[in-house]
Structure formats: structure tokens, C-alpha cells
Amino acid sequence: MSTKENLPFVHTWVIKDFQHFYDKQNLLRFIISEPFNSPFSINSSNETNLEYTWRLIVDIENIREDISLYIVALQTDFERKKNANDRISVFEFKVFKNQYGNKNLVEELGTLNKISFIHKTRFGIKNAHGGKLCKIDQLLPNNNTSIRTDIIIRAHIIEPERVQLNDFNDNNTIPPLLLSPSLEQFFNNPHFSDVIFTFDCGSELSASRLVLAAKSTYFMNMFSGAWLESNQSRIVIKGSKYEYYRELIYYFYNGSLGSDLDFDVLKGLFNEANMCQIEDLVRIVANRIVKMxxxxxxxxxxxxxxxxxxxxxxxxxxxxxxxxxxxxxxxxxxxxxxxxxxxxxxxxxxxxxxxxxxx
Incomplete structure (x- = not known):
């Protein structure tokens, strides 16, 4: 087995003369990069080196207020052959602007994800991952389009783990390796938690924001700053039973469901997984329900x-x-x-x- 270190892959995309896109905002909605590849190594008796394929998209529909950046996973022939529906990677996007003036100053605008997030990305533009990038006045102060302005986007991508060829399973997905089974010992453990969910029945459930955000885009958005709950250490859950939420969080830590869940719990868990857009869990619960x-x-x-x-x-x-x-x-x-x-x-x-x- 190779001991090669999993180093970040960095792709740089330069959008030249962005001020022209601002002037054409009524004609365009997206700026789309050319496809690019990042390494994907699979360890087996004979190591096979493959590549992931991606595109970057800048959404300028609401350009007078802000712009957004997304990354799109494009299915490769290898993933299609293995019936993989998604892939798991760690993203971080750094953004710079270069304005051509007396000094040709390159300025960093910030980082889309201040902490790199592990994210399961399904294929296709409808499943793009990202968010708001910056305010337009950070790029073009006072809406001044007379100054030539380039945007420089650096996408940092790294696999969370290496994947074995025989790890492709019956769920038609590359296995979610971001959470080791050993994390089960940390489930509902207050010593390794920074948020507590409370329920109408009086029960409480402790969890780690990092674990929840790594597994679910829903929780990543909840804790990334835009929602009221992002700064709360105790979150009140209304309209859901403790039993449903417990199974949802347990799945994040353990990667599996209990074998003795009854129909009512599975119904509630399906509703929670669907609301939180945990598509792999939705499939697992649906299959369990149909068998009953x-x-x-x-x-x-x-x-x-x-x-x-x-x-x-x-x-x-x-x-x-x-x-x-x-x-x-x-x-x-x-x-x-x-x-x-x-x-x-x-x-x-x-x-x-x-x-x-x-x-």
C-alpha cells in the first residue's frame, strides 16, 4: 500500500475583465469554468491513479448585491461504471481580485469556507456545493466598471481518505469514509460535544458541530453563520420526537441504523432525513420501510x-x-x-x- 501523503490539490481559475460581466448582467446568469481534474488514487494490490472532474460556477444573478461560487462534480467513466452517485472531498475556496491601476494590486477578498468542510457532492449542476462569495462592492467599489478587474479563484480540494476498489457497495455510492466507525464512542458524549438539542419530552442530545456539518449540508448551513442557531449552544427541536432525531445523529456517528427500529420510528427518521437532505440515509430508510x-x-x-x-x-x-x-x-x-x-x-x-x- 502506498504511503504517499494526501496533499491538497489546488486549481486556479482566473475570470478576466470581470467588469464586463457586470455590465452584461441582464444577459448572463452564470460564469462557468472549463472542466478540470483533481487526483483520485485508489489503493489496491496494483495502485490505480484516476482523476475526479469538476467545474466552478460563479452565480451573478443578483450581482448588484453579491455573487456566489459553487463547485460541480462531473461523473467520470470510472464512477459511472461503478454506479457511484456521489463523491466525498474537502473544499476550501480562496478568492482574490487584481485591479489594474498604478500598482496592479492583488487583494485577497476572503475564504468562502473559513474552515475546510468535508462534503458529499452528488453529480450535476443541480447539486453544486458552495455559497455566497462576496459583496459586489468588494470587487467594484461604487459600481465603478472603468477599472479593469480580474477575479482569481483558487479551489483547494483533498480526498478525506483513500478508497479501496472493493469498497463500492450495494448502495451505489462511494462509501462515506469521512466518519470512522470508532466515532460511535463519541455519540451523545458531552465531553466531545459543543451543541445540545432539546426536545418537548424533556430529553437532550449532545453532538459535535463538526461531525454534523461534515455529514450534512443542512447542518453545515445551520452552523456556518447564516442561521440563528449558528451561535447557540442549545437548540430547541420543535415538531420532532427525540427518538427520530437520536437515530439521525447516531447514523452520522456510526454510519448505520439499529436493526430493531419499528415502523413509526422509521417514518419519523425518513421525514427528518428528507428534510435535512441526507440522501444516503433517505435511501437506506426507504429500503428498510419497504421490506416491512x-x-x-x-x-x-x-x-x-x-x-x-x-x-x-x-x-x-x-x-x-x-x-x-x-x-x-x-x-x-x-x-x-x-x-x-x-x-x-x-x-x-x-x-x-x-x-x-x-x-
């Missing part, structure tokens, strides 16, 4: 699939309808579900009843 389907709960699973637009739940429910129609067609659950359907859902239900799912 029965005459008593099929209608709830199907309604959840429609409500959250989740194909796993919806297809699991519709398949159950097709395979068990004679047993469920005259039940109270069927009556309930028909009374709560819109026209489109009713069409799907009837199509599944006669033709099955995916046919």
Missing part, C-alpha cells in the same frame, strides 16, 4: 411515496397493490387511500392494479 410492508401499513408507505416523491416507497407500495389486490381491495386501508388520492395518484394506482409496476 404488510396489509396493515402498505397504504401509509404508498402515501409517503407520493407525498415525498420517493420512488422507492411509491414503487414498493404499488407493487404490493398489484400482488395483493384481492386481499386488500375491500379493506378500510384501501378505502382510506382512495379517499385521499388526487386524480394522478388514482391513475397510478389503477395502472399498478392491472399492469403492475415498471411494465
Amino acid at each position: 410492508i404488510s396489509n396493515e401499513i402498505w397504504h401509509e408507505i404508498l402515501l409517503m411515496g407520493w407525498r415525498f416523491n420517493n420512488n422507492d416507497l411509491k414503487e414498493g407500495g404499488l407493487k404490493y397493490v398489484y400482488e395483493n389486490w384481492m386481499n386488500i381491495k375491500d379493506t378500510e386501508n384501501m378505502k382510506f387511500i382512495i379517499e385521499n388520492l388526487n386524480v394522478e395518484c388514482m391513475e397510478e394506482l389503477m395502472a399498478a392494479r392491472f399492469f403492475g409496476v415498471g411494465k
Whole structure:
């Protein structure tokens, strides 16, 4: 196994004459970089050196107030072959401006992430990762476009860990190595926590902001300064049960779910994971729920699939309808579900009843 150190990869993107983009703000929304590659080494008996592919995007839609910077993961042939849906890396963006005057001064505007964040990035522009970069008056004081101004963006990217070839699993994702299983010992441990969640039932749950932000963009945004909770050491959770939130945070630390979770807890956990945009957990919980389907709960699973637009739940429910129609067609659950359907859902239900799912 190679002992080569995981050094940061730095890509520099120069946007020349940015003042012209400001003048054309009604015609453009994005400035998009050329694709670039960062190293991705996979350790095996024969080490294989691959590359990740990325693009940077500057959003200038609200340019009169501020501009935003995002990084987009582009799926490589290797990732497509392995059915990987996302990748995990650490990002930090440093931004400079170069104004051509008497001194041609290069000035650092700041760092988008003052602390480098580990982030799971799904492929495609809709899943870009980033945020507000700076105010426009930091680039063009007094909206002065007469001075030639270049923007220099340096993207620092590093893999959190090396990946073994045989680590690709049944969840169609490169495994989330950012959290070691050994972190389970720190779960709900006040000695290694800096935030406490409180619940209506009186229970409390301790956690580390770093662990939560590393696993979830939702919590990263919560703690990065824009939300009220960013500076609070105690956060009150309304409308969610302690049991649901406990399983959510436990998953962040341990990377797995308890084997004995009942349907009600899984429903609540699915709702929390969906709200927090923890897509890998959403898939895991949905698959666990579908495996529990029965005459008593099929209608709830199907309604959840429609409500959250989740194909796993919806297809699991519709398949159950097709395979068990004679047993469920005259039940109270069927009556309930028909009374709560819109026209489109009713069409799907009837199509599944006669033709099955995916046919």
C-alpha cells in the first residue's frame, strides 16, 4: 500500500475583465469554468491513479448585491461504471481580485469556507456545493466598471481518505469514509460535544458541530453563520420526537441504523432525513420501510411515496397493490387511500392494479 501523503490539490481559475460581466448582467446568469481534474488514487494490490472532474460556477444573478461560487462534480467513466452517485472531498475556496491601476494590486477578498468542510457532492449542476462569495462592492467599489478587474479563484480540494476498489457497495455510492466507525464512542458524549438539542419530552442530545456539518449540508448551513442557531449552544427541536432525531445523529456517528427500529420510528427518521437532505440515509430508510410492508401499513408507505416523491416507497407500495389486490381491495386501508388520492395518484394506482409496476 502506498504511503504517499494526501496533499491538497489546488486549481486556479482566473475570470478576466470581470467588469464586463457586470455590465452584461441582464444577459448572463452564470460564469462557468472549463472542466478540470483533481487526483483520485485508489489503493489496491496494483495502485490505480484516476482523476475526479469538476467545474466552478460563479452565480451573478443578483450581482448588484453579491455573487456566489459553487463547485460541480462531473461523473467520470470510472464512477459511472461503478454506479457511484456521489463523491466525498474537502473544499476550501480562496478568492482574490487584481485591479489594474498604478500598482496592479492583488487583494485577497476572503475564504468562502473559513474552515475546510468535508462534503458529499452528488453529480450535476443541480447539486453544486458552495455559497455566497462576496459583496459586489468588494470587487467594484461604487459600481465603478472603468477599472479593469480580474477575479482569481483558487479551489483547494483533498480526498478525506483513500478508497479501496472493493469498497463500492450495494448502495451505489462511494462509501462515506469521512466518519470512522470508532466515532460511535463519541455519540451523545458531552465531553466531545459543543451543541445540545432539546426536545418537548424533556430529553437532550449532545453532538459535535463538526461531525454534523461534515455529514450534512443542512447542518453545515445551520452552523456556518447564516442561521440563528449558528451561535447557540442549545437548540430547541420543535415538531420532532427525540427518538427520530437520536437515530439521525447516531447514523452520522456510526454510519448505520439499529436493526430493531419499528415502523413509526422509521417514518419519523425518513421525514427528518428528507428534510435535512441526507440522501444516503433517505435511501437506506426507504429500503428498510419497504421490506416491512404488510396489509396493515402498505397504504401509509404508498402515501409517503407520493407525498415525498420517493420512488422507492411509491414503487414498493404499488407493487404490493398489484400482488395483493384481492386481499386488500375491500379493506378500510384501501378505502382510506382512495379517499385521499388526487386524480394522478388514482391513475397510478389503477395502472399498478392491472399492469403492475415498471411494465
